[in-house]
Amino acid sequence: MPIQLGELAVRLGVRLHGDPQAVVSHIAQLDQAGPESLSFLGDPSYRVHLAKTGATAVILRETDAADAPVSVLISDNPYLAFARAAQLLHPDPEVTGGIHPSAVIDPSARIDPSAWIGPLTVIEAGVLIGPRVFVGPACILGEGVSVGADSRLVARVTLCARTQVGQRALIHPGAVIGRAGFGFAKDGERWVRIPQIGRAVLGDDVEIGANTTVDRGTIGDTVIGNGVKLDNHIQIGHNVVIGDHTAMAANTGISGSTHIGRNCTLAGAVGMAGHLEIGDNVHFTGMAMVTRSFKEAGVYSSGIPAMPNRDWRRTVARIKQLDELARRIKQLELSLAAMNATHTQRGS
Numbered sequence: 001m002p003i004q005l006g007e008l009a010v011r012l013g014v015r016l017h018g019d020p021q022a023v024v025s026h027i028a029q030l031d032q033a034g035p036e037s038l039s040f041l042g043d044p045s046y047r048v049h050l051a052k053t054g055a056t057a058v059i060l061r062e063t064d065a066a067d068a069p070v071s072v073l074i075s076d077n078p079y080l081a082f083a084r085a086a087q088l089l090h091p092d093p094e095v096t097g098g099i100h101p102s103a104v105i106d107p108s109a110r111i112d113p114s115a116w117i118g119p120l121t122v123i124e125a126g127v128l129i130g131p132r133v134f135v136g137p138a139c140i141l142g143e144g145v146s147v148g149a150d151s152r153l154v155a156r157v158t159l160c161a162r163t164q165v166g167q168r169a170l171i172h173p174g175a176v177i178g179r180a181g182f183g184f185a186k187d188g189e190r191w192v193r194i195p196q197i198g199r200a201v202l203g204d205d206v207e208i209g210a211n212t213t214v215d216r217g218t219i220g221d222t223v224i225g226n227g228v229k230l231d232n233h234i235q236i237g238h239n240v241v242i243g244d245h246t247a248m249a250a251n252t253g254i255s256g257s258t259h260i261g262r263n264c265t266l267a268g269a270v271g272m273a274g275h276l277e278i279g280d281n282v283h284f285t286g287m288a289m290v291t292r293s294f295k296e297a298g299v300y301s302s303g304i305p306a307m308p309n310r311d312w313r314r315t316v317a318r319i320k321q322l323d324e325l326a327r328r329i330k331q332l333e334l335s336l337a338a339m340n341a342t343h344t345q346r347g348s
Contacts, residue, residue: 001025001088001089001090001091002023002024002025002036003023003024003025003088003089004020004021004022004023005018005019005020005021005022005023005024005056005057005071005073006020006021008024008038008073008085008088009073011084011088012073012075012081012084012085014059014073014074014075014081015073015074016071016072016073016074017065017071017072017074018057018070018071018072019071022056022057022071023036023056024036024037024038024056024057024089025089026038026089026090027039027082027085027086027089027090028055029049030046030049030050030053030055030058031046031049031052031053033053033054033055033056034054034055035054035056036056037054037055037056038055038056038057038058038059038085038089039053039055039057039058039059040058040059040060040078040079040081040082040085041058041059041060041061041064041078042060042078042079042082047064047067050064050067050068050069051067051068051069052069053068053069053070055070056070056071057070057071057072057073058070058071058072058073059072059073059075059078059081059082059085060072060073060074060075060078061074061075061076061078062074073085092152095114095115095116095132095133095134096116097112097113097114097115097116097132098116098117099111099116099117100117100118100119100120100121100137101119102119102120103117103118103119103120103121103122103123104121104122104123105117105123106123106124106125106126106127108125108126109123109124109125109126109127109128109129110127110128110129111123111127111129112129112130112131112132112133112149114131114132115129115130115131115132115133115134115135116133116134116135117129117135118134118135118136118137118138118139118155119137119138120137120138121135121136121137121138121139121140121141122139122140122141123135123141124140124141124142124143124145124161125143125144126143126144126145127141127142127143127144127145127146127147128145128146128147129141129146129147130146130147130148130149130150130151130167131149131150132149132150133147133148133149133150133151133152133153134151134152134153135147135153135157136152136153136154136155136156136157136173137155137156138155138156139153139155139156139157139158139159140157140158140159141159142158142159142160142161142162142163142178143161143162144161144162145159145160145161145162145163145164145165145178146163146164146165147159147165147169148165148166148167148168148169148204149167149168150167150168151165151166151167151168151169151170151171152169152170152171153171154170154171154172154173155173156173156174157171157172157173157174157175157176157177158175158176158177158179159177159178160176160177160178160179160180160200160216161178162178162199162216163177163178163199163200163201163202163216164199164200164201164202165177165202165206166202166203166204166205166206166226167204167205168204168205169202169204169205169206169207169208170206170207170208171207171208172207172208172209172210172212172232173210173211174210174211175208175209175210175211175212175213175214176212176213176214177200177202177208177213177214178199178200178214178215178216178222179213179214179215179216180195180196180215180216181196181215181216181217181218181222181237181238181239181256182215182237182238182256183196183218183238183256194218196215196216196217196218196238197217197218197219198216198217198218198219198220198221198222198238198239199216199217199221199222200214200215200216200217200221200222200224201221201222201223201224202214202224202228203223203224203225203226203227203228203244204226204227205226205227206224206225206226206227206228206229206230207228207229207230208230209230209231209232209233209234209250210232210233211232211233212230212231212232212233212234212235212236213234213235213236214230214236215235215236215237215238215240215256216238217238217239218238218239218256219239220239221239222236222237222238222239222240222241223240223241223242224236224242225241225242225243225244225245225246225262226244226245227244227245228242228243228244228245228246228247229246229247229248230247230248231247231248231249231250231252231268232250232251233250233251234248234250234251234252234253234254235252235253235254236254237253237254237255237256237257237258237274238256238257239256239257240254240255240256240257240258240259240260241258241259241260242254242260243260243261243262243263243264243280244262244263245262245263246260246261246262246263246264246265246266247264247265247266248265248266248270249266249267249268249269249270249286250268250269251268251269252266252268252269252270252271252272253270253271253272254272255272255273255274255275256274256275257274257275258272258273258274258275258276258277258278259276259277259278260272260278260282261278261279261280261281261282262280262281263280263281264278264280264281264282264283264284265283265284266283266284266288267284267285267286267287267288268286268287269286269287270284270286270287270288270289270290271287271288271289271290272290273290273291273292276290276292276293276294277293277295278290278293278294278295279294279295279296279297280297281297281298282294282296282297282298282300283298283299283300284299284300284301285299285300285301286303287302287303288300288301288302288303289302289303290302
């Protein structure tokens with residue numbers, strides 16, 4: 001959507017240095033930008049591309065403005081300003097109400113006339129779909145599901161029975177919300193399934209990535225708070241509670257009944273055991289293995305970063321020697337203690 005820089009600056013709440021009547025119509029990278037492109041500089045490592053950019057305008061910090069050969073939009077947080085500009089220039093298409101002829105709709109479902117139901121979608125009994133909801137192709141909405149206003153199910157999304165989705169949610173292809181959790185009791189050598197009778201409840205402004213799964217609760221509910229962002233290929237176990245505005249990167253797994261606070265971040269491939277308590281503003285770096293509760297705000301890590309294979313093999317060899325080293329140190333400590341005791345006795 002084309003917009004003049006003067007208007008864009010006002011809508012973003014940033015300062016403009018340049019021609020207010022110049023027009024931008026799309027987002028582009030610094031080194032690939034051309035006429036009517038808007039780009040941004042947030043990472044100093046991309047500064048090398050700034051002087052040669054072909055963009056019409058660049059969003060950046062004031063300290064970088066002198067190096068720009070084009071109009072600039074000055075922001076203390078260029079990445080955030082870029083995100084909001086991208087929403088303005090590349091808005092989601094408006095939802096046109098209607099139901100595709102191939103969709104299968106139970107007569108008891110209540111669908112707002114402004115919502116769109118895509119081809120090959122199945123809507124079961126008692127489903128409630130709010131205004132301007134987009135349900136893409138091949139979605140399945142089980143019995144008693146509700147979807148709030150302005151939410152978007154891109155394609156092949158499965159909402160199992162009684163799942164609740166708030167307003168303005170965005171759920172990407174292949175996501176499964178509200179499946180039966182992984183709950184079994186042992187009977188000798190056999191496993192007996194525990195019925196999972198709770199729900200999965202998503203708040204407002206939640207985003208669920210492709211092929212991510214959120215299990216419903218065993219008895220109570222699995223709760224995803226307002227503004228939570230989940231990347232692709234994430235597993236959320238039964239009865240997990242995630243606080244508002246927490247974000248998780250891909251391949252993270254959260255075991256059942258763990259409670260995670262507000263404004264937390266989990267980087268890629270974090271693994272979290274069950275029945276833990278994670279406080280507000282707790283941040284785990286990539287591949288952290290979380291086996292105990294962390295209630296204090298802060299940044300936590302675990303794991304060993306990649307290294308040359310020869311160094312890694314040497315490290316593993318030393319790890320295998322730790323028990324023997326610990327035994328030898330203990331013997332040395334005992335010997336030293338005995339020597340000190342003998343010396344003390346002789347001195348007295």
